[in-house]
Amino acid sequence: MNKLLIFDTTLRDGEQAAGASLNIQEKLEIARALEALGVDIIEAGFPVTSPGDFEAVKRIAAEIRGCTVCGLARANPKDIDRAWEALQKARDPRIHVFISSSEVHMVHQLKKSREEVLSLARDMVARAKGYCSNIEFSPMDASRSDPQFIYALLEAVIDAGATTLNIPDTVGYAMPFEFGGLIEGIFNNVPNIDRAVISVHCHDDLGLSVANSLEAVRRGARQVECTVNGIGERAGNAALEEVVMAISTRPDLYDVTTSINTELIYPTSRLVSQRTGFPVQPNKSVVGANAFRHQSGIHQDGVIKMPKTYEIMDPKTVGVPASSLVLGKLSGRHAFKERLAELGYNLSECDFDRAFAAFKELADKKKEVTDRDIESLVAEEQRTVIEAYHLDRLQVTCGDRGIPTAAVRLIGPGGKVLEDAALGTGPVDAVYKAINRLVGVPNRLTEFSITSITAGIDAIGEVFIRIESEGVSYSGRGADTDVIVSSAKAYMNALNRLLAVRMNGQAKTPSGTVN
């Protein structure tokens, strides 16, 4: 049998994640998404736990037709009867009965002997079988149990009617080779094992839930229990998206297929994250925000040339529209050029060099350089006139008690270094006054506006100004993450235009404006 059954327990073990409680509507919405995703079994809840969970399982069982709907029950009559009450309208109901098999659980929690556990398990599986044919049994804490006892327990519950035997690594303790050995041992030592499907249910306390599940598949397990985004009790369960994508990415190693419509993985992950309120960490495999984003120059260069150089999965196969190149301080010229082309810019080599230098400077100040940043940066480069004066340094002191003071250093004609300082009514006024002392061209500021171009605390602020001199108006723009620097750049831009017009006699518009 080469079909690997995907048993989704997002709505049962997933909901056991501290803080992830879901209401009935949310559980129904997620159940519909899981059905569309193509899971084989939905464990909808643990009906005895609360009237709300009972109702959620009942409504999911009544509505979902595309997969088996399962409810959990302890090995006691009350839980099993309640589970059946909730599940009976399901097209294909499954009751999942569990009881602990490890010494530590049997002695300290259940306070029962092996014999008592074995006979309870057999009797309760038989009771569940009286309700429906599809019965799963789990020896809880199997990975810390005596294998000989597990074999005996499994043999007994198969005889009592269990059709799926789920082997849980309840506390995420097993190592892959050990867990694989346990599965192999079950195949070799349970005489009636051919009458049941072996399933695994692994927790992530040591970050090994997916590795253990995959190893079990290699040794013959044909059902994996998992949750969307890996949510679940404590550190969570094996993540559905990781198990499914590992199998589909490495068909050379796993001779099984699943029914999952992988293109719905990402939207389902988003839905579960939104409804549980659990954000997905950016570096999460398959569904994290960074899973298909490349940030370093060498990787970006490779992906531009051939995506397979650094991508083992096509993002579209999991429902992510495309991979992306994140521009930041680690990006190289290839990625920057590619993004410029995507944004419609075709710069000359010289303009490109200047824009790339400005980009690197900005990237040192910002975590991520966005498309809006790049547009503003290129616009800045393109509108730069030949500068008579270049702003080299700027230092400002201001605050509610201090007197706004600005010191500026300009590089003037012939490379001459010019420095001065001034006081002002505010920091921008102080900067403009200091620049005026050095450039010495009388003008009047007629317009000043500031806009945030990009989002976030490290956003670029763009300043637009107009100055007027001898009846002609000149505009200037400046962009920077520091708005005082943007203001100074805008002023220098307007002054340099004014000086260029005066030197070259550039034509004015009929209104006397130089845009």
Ligand SMILES: CC(=O)SCCNC(=O)CCNC(=O)[C@H](O)C(C)(C)COP(=O)(O)OP(=O)(O)OC[C@H]1O[C@@H](n2cnc3c(N)ncnc32)[C@H](O)[C@@H]1OP(=O)(O)O
């Ligand atoms: C590994 C897992 O994920 S197991 C599933 C965990 N999920 C949950 O616990 C769901 C939420 N739980 C609940 O709402 C409640 O704990 C309930 C309704 C299940 C039980 O509530 P209560 O009856 O008040 O019992 P409480 O939770 O305090 O203790 C658990 C009892 O179940 C017993 N028990 C635990 N597992 C099993 C089992 N598989 N079969 C039979 N009895 C069991 C314990 O020994 C204890 O019995 P005791 O009262 O005789 O000492």
Ligand SMILES: CC(C)C(=O)C(=O)O
């Ligand atoms: C109920 C069982 C299967 C469980 O969740 C576990 O053992 O982790």
Ligand SMILES: [Mg+2]
């Ligand atoms: Mg569990």
